[in-house]
Amino acid sequence: MADGNKDLVARLTDLSEGAIQRLSEAPGAERALQALKSLADKVDELQRRTRGVEELEKRLTALEKRVDAMAKPKPARKPASRARTKPASTAKKT
Secondary structure, three states: OOOHHHHHHHHHHHHHHHHHHHHHHOHHHHHHHHHHHHHHHHHHHHHHHHHEEEEEEEEHHHHHHHHHHOOOOOOOOOOOOOOOOOOOOOOOOO
């Protein structure tokens, strides 16, 4: 049974190698490979830009929180109570 599996695997390997070789010799294969390579490069660029946008969003969120904190009206403080002294009563002089 193990020999049967090896023969099957070897046969599949030979067939797949032949199929890949025929595909590479096809008239539009070179152009298709270039298009796939270009697509991969564009996807990499988009991923890099997306990471940059995520960083900007984090910074923006932090700044918005700071602005919100500054914009909130501060509670009015009560003036410190002072001990008031009554003025000395002055007698009317007539």
